[in-house]
Amino acid sequence: MITLNGLTKHYGQDVIAVDDLSLSVAAGEVYGLLGPNGAGKTTTLRMVLGLLEPTRGDASILGHSVSTDPMMVKRQIGLVSASAGLYQWLTPREMLHYFATAYGLSKSRIADRTKTLTELMDLGRFLDRRCATLSTGQKQRVNLARALVHDPPVVLLDEPTRGLDVVGSQVVFDYTDLLRSEGKAIVVCTHQLDEAERLCDRFGLLHHGRLRYEGTLPELTTTTGCESLVAMFLRLLENKQISGSDS
Numbered sequence: 152m153i154t155l156n157g158l159t160k161h162y163g164q165d166v167i168a169v170d171d172l173s174l175s176v177a178a179g180e181v182y183g184l185l186g187p188n189g190a191g192k193t194t195t196l197r198m199v200l201g202l203l204e205p206t207r208g209d210a211s212i213l214g215h216s217v218s219t220d221p222m223m224v225k226r227q228i229g230l231v232s233a234s235a236g237l238y239q240w241l242t243p244r245e246m247l248h249y250f251a252t253a254y255g256l257s258k259s260r261i262a263d264r265t266k267t268l269t270e271l272m273d274l275g276r277f278l279d280r281r282c283a284t285l286s287t288g289q290k291q292r293v294n295l296a297r298a299l300v301h302d303p304p305v306v307l308l309d310e311p312t313r314g315l316d317v318v319g320s321q322v323v324f325d326y327t328d329l330l331r332s333e334g335k336a337i338v339v340c341t342h343q344l345d346e347a348e349r350l351c352d353r354f355g356l357l358h359h360g361r362l363r364y365e366g367t368l369p370e371l372t373t374t375t376g377c378e379s380l381v382a383m384f385l386r387l388l389e390n391k392q393i394s395g396s397d398s
């Protein structure tokens with residue numbers, strides 16, 4: 152469903168933010184793209200979304216290449232980003248309408264999606280209040296709903312629990328489980344490894360823009376000899392050679 156092929160991004164002469172990244176994510180799979188701050192996670196998502204041109208390589212969604220068919224790719228993706236703000240002067244209902252219209256949904260389809268997402272994310276009590284007056288948790292639910300307004304087969308989540316409390320984080324976990332059960336292909340970018348272990352089926356460990364290890368937790372444990380993602384990253388950060396396929 153999602154395929155990255157040698158995706159590379161240089162900033163100027165010195166910074167290689169993403170270095171020859173290849174991976175694929177299937178329908179119904181939650182892929183954790185993990186790495187410390189600066190590892191290249193957001194840069195990768197921005198290239199997949201067509202917001203940033205790769206220096207080399209390509210990404211494709213359902214066979215549509217972002218370099219040759221960027222509009223088609225954008226239509227297939229829902230993005231949840233901690234840094235995406237709400238339009239404070241709009242209500243959640245107006246927000247959903249605004250984004251649905253931007254995606255070209257018909258009037259009846261917009262009404263239908265608004266109803267579905269209002270139930271799904273429990274927006275009913277504040278659907279017609281201005282976003283500026285909502286709590287952090289309520290705003291987050293609007294953001295999660297907004298990402299799904301066009302019912303995309305692919306959902307990308309960039310640090311989705313940043314700034315959220317336990318309840319807010321649980322909403323993200325439930326949301327991700329629901330998307331998986333609906334057969335979406337999902338990428339979660341995070342540096343929070345404990346939550347990644349709860350959320351994701353498969354992991355890619357990114358360090359200085361390079362994919363150093365990839366697999367399920369049991370596979371990674373076999374490859375690295377480490378029991379937890381935290382231990383694997385500590386080894387990577389210490390620059391120690393881990394037995395096996397370290398490159």
Ligand SMILES: Nc1ncnc2c1ncn2[C@@H]1O[C@H](COP(=O)(O)OP(=O)(O)O)[C@@H](O)[C@H]1O
Pocket residue numbers: 162166167168186187188189190191192193194195
């Ligand atoms: N617009 C930019 N110009 C120059 N360097 C950038 C820019 N955006 C990101 N970088 C650098 O690219 C690297 C990867 O950043 P980013 O993708 O944001 O990492 P992450 O999301 O994993 O924290 C970092 O070294 C960052 O400083």
Ligand SMILES: [Mg+2]
Pocket residue numbers: 192193194309
């Ligand atoms: Mg980031």
